[in-house]
Amino acid sequence: MSGAVYDTDLLVVGAGPAGLAAALHAARAGMSVTVCEKRPDPVDKACGEGLMPGGVRRLHALGVRPEGVPLVGIDYLDPSGRRAHAPFPAGPGMGVRRTALQAALSAAAHAAGAHRLDVRVTAVAQDATGVTAAGVRARWLIAADGLHSPLRRHLGVPVRRGFPRRFGLRRHWRAEPWSRSVQVVWGPHAEAYITPVAADQVGVAVLYRPAAASPDTAAHHAYAALLETFPHLCRRLAHADPASSVRGAGPMRQYPARRVVGRVLLxxxxxxxxxxxxxxxxxxxxxxxEAAVDALVAGSPARYGHAWRRLTRRYRWLTRALVLATAHPGARSLLVPGCRAAPAAFRAAVRQLAAS
Structure with a gap:
């Protein structure tokens, strides 16, 4: 096929929030779009399912309004129940099932003209004028195929995986939410995230290091063992029925050497x-x-690399600092008392996160 002939302007690999949002932005910018995803809708994975206010505003700007629960802030708690609260200062966040978010984005992308191919893409060929994957020739490709991206691996992008190695497990429970905030309970070796996602359902995710539970242990056994380290939470859920299976993800910290490889953007x-x-x-x-599509519309994929660093800088610095600062159980035990003693600093940190 001639490099000047295209089946579509943009191939998007992966139908999660990033891929579908890219498809929607591109279609509304006048590009023809094909989304490649082998898994049937809705695509689910381990996810905290809490959107920061900035993310809610981005969704609404796209005209996407999934059903969810407004969130007013973030609570940090210790295992005894002591709490530090920081409100979102400029509008609510949202707790929403990932499946509901994916379905809403998928419907919007389809309505905007994006097409879908039920195919798994693990390789791509590219030249100076286009890319070819799954038998489709396109001008550009956005790889949004997850933490362990097969396309990233195929392209030979080096990935730095840092210390400490952390994993996540998530399950939903049929229970009326007891808070309008995302609650993070800090245990000695793990954190539990409680996110209201419906009027009668909460998502409970546990983040941990292998020392707390082996990543080789069956997910539901590891999740149950970790949950037992949060007695107050266990009492809350004592009479609640599971509303989903346990899903896992990790190791979390992965830092690719680059995000633009020729005509492919990660x-x-x-x-x-x-x-x-x-x-x-x-x-x-x-x-x-949004930044990836803006760069492609401008015909300058390198612009996306700069935009990615700018967009994620605050997240990377704050998150890395907090992960390292709480790597030791002694330091973890001081976090909630420290936030209670310095509420202005805690609120300022949450204000920075809420703007993302």
Missing amino acids: AGDAAGYEDALTGEGISLALAQA
Whole structure:
């Protein structure tokens, strides 16, 4: 096929929030778009499912309004129940099932003219004028195929995986939310994230290091063992029924050497991930999708590399500092008392995160 002939302007690999948001931005910018995703809708994965206010604003700007629960702030708690609260100062966040978010984005992308191919893409060929994958010739490709991106690996992009190695497990429970905030309970070796996602459902994610539970242990056994280290939370869930299976992800920290490889751009988790600790993953994925499409519309993919560093700088610095500062159980035990003793500093940190 001639390099001057294209089946589509943009190939998007991956139908998660980053890929679908990119497809939607591109279609509305006048590009023809094809989304490649082998997994059937809705695509689910381990996810904290809390959107920062900045992410909610980006969704609404796209005209996407999934059903969810407004969130007013973030609570840090210790295992005894002591709490430090920081409100979102400029509008609410949102707790939303990943499946509901994906379905809403998928419908919007389809309505905007994006087409879908039910195919798994693990390789791409490219030249000076275009890319070819899954038998489709395109001008550009956005790889939004997850934390362990097969396309990133195929392209030979080196990835730095840092210390400490952390993993996440998530399950939903049928229970009326007891807070309008995302609650983070800091245990000696793990954190539990409680996110209201519906009027009768909460998502509970546990982030941990292998010392707390082996990543080789079956996910549901590891999750149950970790949950037992949070007695107050266990009592809350004592009479609640599970509403989903246990899903896992990790190791979390992955930092690719670059995000632009010729005519291929990496977005979402494929572009690099620090940690779920500060809850910005989906919000940043939406921001990256917009920046990637802006760069392609301008015909300057290198612009996206600069935009990615600018968009994620605050997240990377704050999250990395917090992960390292709480790597030792002694330091972890001081975090909630420290936030209670210096509420202005805690509120300022949350204000920075909320803007993402």
